[in-house]
Amino acid sequence: MVASRSQLASWQSLEKRAQELQNTHLKTLFANDDARFNTFSVQAPGILFDYSKQLINQPVKDDLLRLAEECELAQWRDKMFAGEKINFTEQRAVLHSALRNRDQSAIIVDGENVSEQVETELEKMRAFVAKVRSGEWLGFSGKAIRHVVSIGVGGSNLGPQMATEALASFADDTLDVHYVSNADGVQIAKVLDAVDPETTLFVISSKTFTTSETMTNAQTAVQWLQDATSEAGAIAKHFVAVSTNLEKTSAFGIAPENVFTMWDWVGGRFSMWSAIGLPIALYLGFDAFIELLEGAFEIDQHFKNQPMANNIPVLMGLLSVWNTTFLDHKAQAILPYDQALHMLPAYLQQGEMESNGKSVNFSGSRVNYTTVPLIWGMTGINGQHAFYQYLHQGTTIVPADFIGSIKPQVEVGEHHRVLMSNFFAQTEAMMNGVSAEQIRDELKAKGISSEEIDQLVAHKVHQGNRPTSSILLDTVDARGLGRLIALYEHKIFVQGIILEICSFDQWGVELGKGLAKSIEAELSDGQVGDHDSSTAGLMNYYQSKR
Numbered sequence: 052m053v054a055s056r057s058q059l060a061s062w063q064s065l066e067k068r069a070q071e072l073q074n075t076h077l078k079t080l081f082a083n084d085d086a087r088f089n090t091f092s093v094q095a096p097g098i099l100f101d102y103s104k105q106l107i108n109q110p111v112k113d114d115l116l117r118l119a120e121e122c123e124l125a126q127w128r129d130k131m132f133a134g135e136k137i138n139f140t141e142q143r144a145v146l147h148s149a150l151r152n153r154d155q156s157a158i159i160v161d162g163e164n165v166s167e168q169v170e171t172e173l174e175k176m177r178a179f180v181a182k183v184r185s186g187e188w189l190g191f192s193g194k195a196i197r198h199v200v201s202i203g204v205g206g207s208n209l210g211p212q213m214a215t216e217a218l219a220s221f222a223d224d225t226l227d228v229h230y231v232s233n234a235d236g237v238q239i240a241k242v243l244d245a246v247d248p249e250t251t252l253f254v255i256s257s258k259t260f261t262t263s264e265t266m267t268n269a270q271t272a273v274q275w276l277q278d279a280t281s282e283a284g285a286i287a288k289h290f291v292a293v294s295t296n297l298e299k300t301s302a303f304g305i306a307p308e309n310v311f312t313m314w315d316w317v318g319g320r321f322s323m324w325s326a327i328g329l330p331i332a333l334y335l336g337f338d339a340f341i342e343l344l345e346g347a348f349e350i351d352q353h354f355k356n357q358p359m360a361n362n363i364p365v366l367m368g369l370l371s372v373w374n375t376t377f378l379d380h381k382a383q384a385i386l387p388y389d390q391a392l393h394m395l396p397a398y399l400q401q402g403e404m405e406s407n408g409k410s411v412n413f414s415g416s417r418v419n420y421t422t423v424p425l426i427w428g429m430t431g432i433n434g435q436h437a438f439y440q441y442l443h444q445g446t447t448i449v450p451a452d453f454i455g456s457i458k459p460q461v462e463v464g465e466h467h468r469v470l471m472s473n474f475f476a477q478t479e480a481m482m483n484g485v486s487a488e489q490i491r492d493e494l495k496a497k498g499i500s501s502e503e504i505d506q507l508v509a510h511k512v513h514q515g516n517r518p519t520s521s522i523l524l525d526t527v528d529a530r531g532l533g534r535l536i537a538l539y540e541h542k543i544f545v546q547g548i549i550l551e552i553c554s555f556d557q558w559g560v561e562l563g564k565g566l567a568k569s570i571e572a573e574l575s576d577g578q579v580g581d582h583d584s585s586t587a588g589l590m591n592y593y594q595s596k597r
């Protein structure tokens with residue numbers, strides 16, 4: 052019988068250390084140790100990870116590593132890479148790493164070598180992308196494709212859209228790509244207004260091919276095409292799908308040769324490396340897509356082979372557990388100082404919160420600790436002028452990841468220096484804060500009266516001691532993005548193992564998927580059924596005003 056997490060010796064020691072460190076200020080840790088940056092920073096290909104501004108010391112790091120050992124993290128990691136069915140609530144392997152297994156070593160699941168399947172599908176993608184981008188693939192009126200409209204939601208949308216936004220600087224003008232995810236018709240209406248039926252290709256991305264938002268948007272797209280042409284073969288020329296559900300894609304009318312496969316061992320939120328990434332490849336070219344996979348593969352190797360003490364995703368996962376579970380910080384900000392990464396917070400929200408936002412352990416017992424934090428954020432510079440007030444002086448401490456690049460995608464005058472000065476200044480200020488004494492001196496030097504100083508000082512004090520990690524990437528190109536996303540994917544895995552959370556199902560979302568169906572039927576025939584008075588009241592009010 053494996054001991055519950057909170058009975059482990061390392062866990063109990065960490066609880067004590069958390070209490071001891073609660074009253075220690077980060078700036079004291081720096082003052083007492085000149086080598087702190089060197090001790091608590093680590094590099095991987097194209098990445099520096101500095102966690103010296105986290106409220107830890109060597110004994111805490113040692114205990115966290117001991118916790119990883121006691122939770123058999125290395126064994127779980129190896130099981131994941133080997134294709135064991137570690138998603139046991141759904142009896143599935145967890146193999147997003149197989150999608151970028153660039154050395155093509157065999158990975159066997161249920162007697163099949165999935166590496167071969169992945170290569171076959173990549174080859175199909177490569178050929179298709181070449182046809183579309185070269186103008187060989189023709190629409191119903193004989194014109195080449197100019198616009199791609201990707202329809203999907205959640206994991207079938209966020210990854211491709213985030214990567215498209217991140218890498219747009221590298222796109223040529225062969226194709227433009229649009230994303231439709233919301234069931235709110237305003238989104239698809241706007242996209243359809245901007246494109247031309249003769250030259251538009253729809254990619255319907257849905258692992259299950261049953262998600263109602265996606266199916267509603269896909270039907271609207273079909274109708275729009277049919278309004279433009281009565282040609283029988285038009286659907287085959289303008290619609291492709293990415294799905295595991297070949298029955299449903301065929302029932303929808305998509306020809307089998309136009310369906311790209313994914314597998315049940317890829318979770319939606321980890322699927323941008325599969326054919327779900329088709330819009331990325333169409334937009335940027337297939338070579339860029341391979342670069343993305345290469346970057347992720349480098350981090351897979353790092354995660355597999357580096358000792359735990361220098362393993363970035365391991366450290367990121369352990370630090371998250373330290374901050375959330377032991378220091379009780381219930382939120383985590385993601386702050387990119389690179390415009391290319393502006394969708395990263397939204398992407399990681401799904402990645403981390405859908406994976407680990409759960410409250411029972413492997414054996415189904417309710418956990419007696421906080422699991423993962425609330426993930427939020429936006430580009431750092433914009434955040435500085437919006438919510439950083441809260442980060443600096445709010446009553447809640449929010450640990451933050453600062454993410455920047457050494458080389459911007461576009462060098463414009465002094466812009467990058469201005470941008471990165473803010474990055475460095477903010478992490479320094481969050482760590483050091485500003486003391487009452489400093490403020491008094493500053494105000495005195497300005498000739499402000501002592502009465503006024505007394506009144507102001509408390510408002511201007513910054514306690515500091517706000518933990519941050521800094522991630523510096525060489526640059527955000529396809530390879531760099533692949534590295535960054537793979538780091539976070541493995542961090543999420545580490546959190547899951549340490550917290551004993553089944554990271555790869557999402558029953559909480561499945562619930563929502565079913566809930567709206569019966570209500571939709573009631574709204575459709577105008578008969579509000581048996582609901583609580585609030586739900587019935589809202590539905591009646593809505594109906595009365597339609």
Ligand SMILES: O=P(O)(O)OC[C@H]1O[C@H](O)[C@H](O)[C@@H](O)[C@@H]1O
Nearest residue numbers: 205206207257258259262319560
């Ligand atoms: O790809 P689909 O089957 O359409 O699912 C789309 C999304 O549906 C739900 O929201 C799930 O929680 C997500 O993980 C998934 O990515």
